[in-house]
Every structure is written in structure tokens, then in C-alpha cells.
Amino acid sequence: MAESTAAPRPAAIATRGLNLWYGDFQALFDVNLDVRQGIITSLIGPSGCGKSTLLRSCNRINERLGYVRTTGSIEILGQDIYAPEVELVQVRKQVGMVFQRPNPLPLSIRDNISFGHRLHARGQRVSRARREELVEDALRKVLLWDSVKDRLDDPAIELSLEEQQKLCIARLLPVKPAVLLMDEPCSALDPKGTEAVEELIWELRGEFTILIVTHNMAQARRASEETVFMLIGKVIEHGLTEDVFLNPQHRQTADYIEGRYG
Amino acid sequence: MTRDALARSRDFDRRGAAWYMDRAVTLFVFVGGISAILFIVGIFAFIAREGFGFVFTEFDAGEFFGSIAWRPTSMIERTYGALALIVGTASITGLAMVVSIPFSLAAAVFIGEFARGRTRETLKVLVELLAAIPSVVWGFIGLSIMNPLIIDTFGVPIGLNVLNAGVILGLMAAPIMTTIAEDALKAVPDGYREAAEALGATRWQVIRKVVIPAARNGLVAAVLLGVGRGFGETMVVLMASGHAINLPDSVFDSVRALTATIAAELGETAVGSEHYQALFTLGILLFAVTFAINLTADVIVRGIRRKGR
Ligand SMILES: Nc1ncnc2c1ncn2[C@@H]1O[C@H](COP(=O)(O)OP(=O)(O)O)[C@@H](O)[C@H]1O
Numbered sequence: 045m046a047e048s049t050a051a052p053r054p055a056a057i058a059t060r061g062l063n064l065w066y067g068d069f070q071a072l073f074d075v076n077l078d079v080r081q082g083i084i085t086s087l088i089g090p091s092g093c094g095k096s097t098l099l100r101s102c103n104r105i106n107e108r109l110g111y112v113r114t115t116g117s118i119e120i121l122g123q124d125i126y127a128p129e130v131e132l133v134q135v136r137k138q139v140g141m142v143f144q145r146p147n148p149l150p151l152s153i154r155d156n157i158s159f160g161h162r163l164h165a166r167g168q169r170v171s172r173a174r175r176e177e178l179v180e181d182a183l184r185k186v187l188l189w190d191s192v193k194d195r196l197d198d199p200a201i202e203l204s205l206e207e208q209q210k211l212c213i214a215r216l217l218p219v220k221p222a223v224l225l226m227d228e229p230c231s232a233l234d235p236k237g238t239e240a241v242e243e244l245i246w247e248l249r250g251e252f253t254i255l256i257v258t259h260n261m262a263q264a265r266r267a268s269e270e271t272v273f274m275l276i277g278k279v280i281e282h283g284l285t286e287d288v289f290l291n292p293q294h295r296q297t298a299d300y301i302e303g304r305y306g
Numbered sequence: 307m308t309r310d311a312l313a314r315s316r317d318f319d320r321r322g323a324a325w326y327m328d329r330a331v332t333l334f335v336f337v338g339g340i341s342a343i344l345f346i347v348g349i350f351a352f353i354a355r356e357g358f359g360f361v362f363t364e365f366d367a368g369e370f371f372g373s374i375a376w377r378p379t380s381m382i383e384r385t386y387g388a389l390a391l392i393v394g395t396a397s398i399t400g401l402a403m404v405v406s407i408p409f410s411l412a413a414a415v416f417i418g419e420f421a422r423g424r425t426r427e428t429l430k431v432l433v434e435l436l437a438a439i440p441s442v443v444w445g446f447i448g449l450s451i452m453n454p455l456i457i458d459t460f461g462v463p464i465g466l467n468v469l470n471a472g473v474i475l476g477l478m479a480a481p482i483m484t485t486i487a488e489d490a491l492k493a494v495p496d497g498y499r500e501a502a503e504a505l506g507a508t509r510w511q512v513i514r515k516v517v518i519p520a521a522r523n524g525l526v527a528a529v530l531l532g533v534g535r536g537f538g539e540t541m542v543v544l545m546a547s548g549h550a551i552n553l554p555d556s557v558f559d560s561v562r563a564l565t566a567t568i569a570a571e572l573g574e575t576a577v578g579s580e581h582y583q584a585l586f587t588l589g590i591l592l593f594a595v596t597f598a599i600n601l602t603a604d605v606i607v608r609g610i611r612r613k614g615r
């Protein structure tokens with residue numbers, strides 16, 4: 045089970061008794077996990093153990109499949125996002141997501157960045173200058189501004205994969221989410237791109253609570269403060285990254301870290 | 307060279323059944339591809355040959371495009387004013403598009419983006435069945451259902467008019483437009499929808515801001531195909547429009563379409579006569595407009611593609 049760790053920072057994500065089924069297939073079993081606020085937590089485990097499923101439950105994007113059933117609760121900053129009165133739009137405003145494959149919208153670079161902000165600024169008038177400012181800030185933050193500032197109206201899909209993934213991170217920023225979910229955000233990138241995006245994620249630490257799925261042990265060790273290990277739909281171990289890697293409490297964790305599951 | 311190697315090298319140039327099959331299929335496909343060009347050129351040459359005699363001698367552009375007097379069989383003075391026919395075709399097609407574009411796009415969005423599972427499959431089959439209804443059956447519906455309905459509902463003396471033909475033509479074009487539009491929506495990668503939803507877009511926002519813009523090429527193609535279909539359709543407009551040479555003041559006036567005129571009159575003309583050639587000139591006009599529509603569609607679609615969207 046999830047182990048509570050040292051410093052009692054408040055949890056940004058807290059799951060209680062979370063079970064999830066795809067049709068008849070149960071993919072998550074009684075997950076109780078507290079992801080602490082303002083730090084980077086990595087989610088590791090062998091392929092098919094439910095990492096993506098857990099991540100995708102935290103912004104309820106799983107539900108678009110139509111055949112997913114969830115029991116238990118997930119609280120984001122103290123608010124149960126599965127409560128009946130909750131509006132999905134508000135959940136997604138709080139929780140941004142970066143996908144495995146960069147997925148810029150088929151719009152210009154500028155419109156990709158302001159897309160989310162436009163959605164959530166419904167009703168309010170936002171001046172052009174303000175919007176330009178938001179776009180520039182977001183792009184600067186992901187270190188993309190200098191290379192794209194002269195072609196903001198070009199389609200975002202013309203960017204390189206690395207730039208696309210940075211853009212996908214940048215477009216979350218104007219919405220000001222509290223939590224960022226990242227599902228193997230570097231797995232489609234080359235080593236140079238991986239390094240650049242990893243650095244960027246590290247830069248965002250503190251400002252956002254980041255839960256990142258990774259296949260890359262080195263990445264988890266380098267880039268996260270806490271690590272969660274999952275196996276067949278269950279959370280096996282959760283602790284400070286160095287503890288999980290150097291001094292795992294469970295056999296399976298040790299086996300996985302030593303590469304015995306592949 | 308050893309005997310073994312020699313035998314093996316002979317094996318290399320032995321042509322098996324697969325080789326001949328490959329050749330035959332290549333040739334067949336090539337002929338199929340080329341024939342499209344041959345047909346287009348052939349049809350154009352034929353229409354041009356039959357019609358150009360008139361175009362270069364009797365043809366008077368002012369009369370053809372400016373007069374409504376289509377009197378090809380008059381004893382006193384034969385005139386070939388096609389204006390009423392052009393307006394007739396344009397008004398029917400125009401109304402048909404007003405009916406079918408919103409209807410089909412809405413149907414496509416519902417089938418493609420909202421309906422799930424069984425509902426969706428059933429709807430798709432039904433729409434395809436609708437597309438297979440022969441145009442003469444639609445003509446019947448215009449004649450025997452729409453006609454009395456329009457007379458009763460609007461209290462007009464005749465129900466065979468622009469409204470009747472336009473609505474029927476619209477319904478007739480809708481299934482094909484729906485199917486093509488739905489294909490276009492389906493071709494939009496699901497990742498776009500997922501990305502937009504994850505950013506907080508509602509279902510409708512996803513459709514309006516992401517899916518429809520991304521499917522624009524296909525949607526334009528669907529609409530233009532519908533326009534082309536309406537423009538060239540003959541049987542429905544012959545049966546439901548009233549077939550009266552007339553510049554319509556309202557949708558309750560009867561009109562006559564270019565296609566219907568050709569269909570109704572060609573059988574009664576002597577091959578090569580002035581009237582015959584005049585009908586082929588109408589054919590050239592239809593051909594030219596259809597060609598222009600398709601070319602426009604092509605340019606639009608390419609233009610969008612070049613911008614990488
Ligand atoms: N859309 C889906 N429909 C049915 N089963 C799924 C779906 N997505 C994932 N699964 C199943 O759920 C389990 C967990 O998958 P996933 O969360 O993608 O694992 P991970 O991200 O750790 O590789 C796997 O057994 C997978 O086959």
C-alpha cells in the first residue's frame with residue numbers, strides 16, 4: 045500500500061479506494077495515493093500496469109471512452125472530482141495533461157497557446173494585447189519563444205516533435221492549472237529532445253504539482269522527488285525517490301528497478 | 307560455372323504465374339486509369355461537336371443569356387433564350403442547398419460525433435439506403451405527396467414549383483452529402499478531440515473549434531458534390547418543377563430546368579437540326595458549370611492543404 049512519507053505537505057491529488065473497469069476488465073484495484081503538492085512525483089511500473097489509466101482518471105479523460113466505470117474517489121486540492129455536482133470543465137481547468145505523443149491542435153501556434161485560455165475566459169473580454177502577452181509568456185516559459193516568435197501564425201504541426209511537446213506544455217500554462225499530468229512525455233523524442241523537455245519539467249517544479257509517468261528509470265531518479273511504483277493495477281510502493289530506488293520496501297519494487305520485469 | 311549454379315541462374319529468369327498476373331493487373335489498372343481521361347475528353351468532344359455548329363452560327367449570347375423566350379419550334383420566329391432555364395436550375399439548386407447543407411452537416415455531426423454503437427450503425431445504414439432511392443421515385447414523391455401538400459398548406463393553385471423541386475432535390479442530395487461529410491469528420495484524428503477535451507472544451511466546443519475546421523476539406527467537398535448533384539439532376543426537376551418557362555417571383559412559381567429541357571425535347575428533334583444543336587449548347591453550359599464547380603472545389607481543397615491544415 046501507499047506509504048505516507050516525511051514532510052506533511054497537503055496532498056494535491058488524493059485517491060481513496062479507487063477501482064476502475066474497462067468494460068469487464070478491472071484495470072485499477074483499490075488505489076489509495078496521496079500526491080503531494082508542489083513537487084514532481086514519478087509513476088513507474090511495467091507496461092500495462094495501469095499507469096496511464098490512473099493518470100487519465102485524475103482529469104476524467106478516461107470517461108470519453110464510454111465503457112469505463114469508476115468507484116472510489118479522487119480529490120484534487122480537496123475537491124472530489126467524481127462528485128455528481130462537479131463540472132468536467134472545472135476539473136480540466138485545474139488539471140492539465142501532456143500526452144505521450146505530442147498532440148498540438150490543427151491550429152496555428154498562437155491559437156494552440158490561447159485555446160485553453162479562450163475556453164475558460166468565457167464571457168469575459170480579454171484584450172488582444174493581454175492575449176498576446178499570455179502567448180508570449182507561455183512560449184518564453186517553455187523556451188520556445190525565440191524560435192517561433194516570427195511564425196506564430198504557422199500551423200503548429202509544422203514544428204519538430206520536441207517543439208510540439210514543448211508547445212503542448214506551454215498551452216496549459218495560460219489556464220493556470222494546479223496539477224500537471226504527464227504520460228511519458230518524452231517517449232516520442234530523441235535524446236536531445238528528451239533532455240530539453242526534462243529540463244523544462246524540472247523548471248516547472250514548485251509552481252505546479254506534477255505527476256509524470258515514465259518508463260525511464262534514470263529519468264525518474266533524476267527528475268522527481270517522490271516515486272510511485274505500480275504493478276497490475278495496484279500501487280505497491282510510494283516514497284521519496286531515493287528511498288524507492290536505493291532502499292525499496294517491497295520485493296517487486298526491487299525486482300522492477302533492477303530490470304527484472306523489463 | 308558449376309551445373310548447380312547454372313541451373314539456379316536459369317531459375318532466376320523463369321517467369322512464373324505470379325509474374326504474368328502482375329503484368330496483367332498492372333495493364334488492367336493502367337487502362338482503367340487512362341479510360342477516365344479518354345471518357346472525359348470523348349464526352350466533351352462529342353458535346354462540343356454536336357453543339358458548336360449552333361454556337362458559331364445562330365448563337366446570340368445576348369439572346370441566350372438575356373432572353374427568356376425559349377421557342378425552338380416556333381413557326382414564326384424561333385428564339386433560343388435560355389435565361390429562364392438557367393434561373394430555373396439555379397433557383398431549384400439554390401433552394402436544395404439551403405435545405406440540404408444544414409440538414410446533412412447536422413446529420414453528419416450527430417452520426418459522427420454524438421451517436422454511439424448500435425444507434426450509429428443503424429443510422430449509417432439508413433442514410434446509405436436513402437442514397438440508393440432512384441431519382442424517379444423522388445419525382446413520384448414530389449408529384450403525388452408534395453404537390454397536394456403544398457397546395458393545401460400554402461393555398462397556392464399549383465404545387466409543382468421551385469419549392470417542391472428544391473425540397474425534393476435537397477432531400478435527395480442530403481444522404482450523399484451526409485455520408486461524405488461524416489467520412490470527413492471520421493478522418494479527424496481522435497487525438498485532436500482528446501487534446502481539446504483535456505484542455506476543458508465541451509463536446510460542442512470540440513466540434514466547432516477543432517473537428518469542423520480540421521475536416522474543412524472534406525466538408526467543402528461534400529457540399530460541392532451535393533451542388534453538382536443538384537445541378538445535374540434531371541428526373542426530379544422534370545417531374546416536380548412544373549416544367550414551365552418562367553422567371554420565378556417566389557418559390558411558389560413553376561420553373562423549368564436546363565437538364566429537364568434537354569431530356570424532354572431531345573427525343574423530338576431531328577439530329578443535327580438547329581433545335582438539336584441548341585440543346586447541345588445547353589449541354590455545353592451544364593458541362594462548363596459542373597467543371598467550374600469541381601475545379602473550384604479542387605483549388606479550395608489544395609489551397610487549404612498547402613497551408614498545412
Ligand atoms: N481503452 C482501453 N480499453 C480496454 N482496456 C484498456 C484500455 N486502455 C488500457 N487498457 C488495459 O488496462 C491495463 C492498463 O493499461 P494502461 O493504463 O495503459 O497501462 P500502462 O500505461 O501502465 O502501460 C492494460 O491491461 C490495458 O490492456
Ligand SMILES: [Mg+2]
Pocket residue numbers: 095096097227
Ligand atoms: Mg501508458
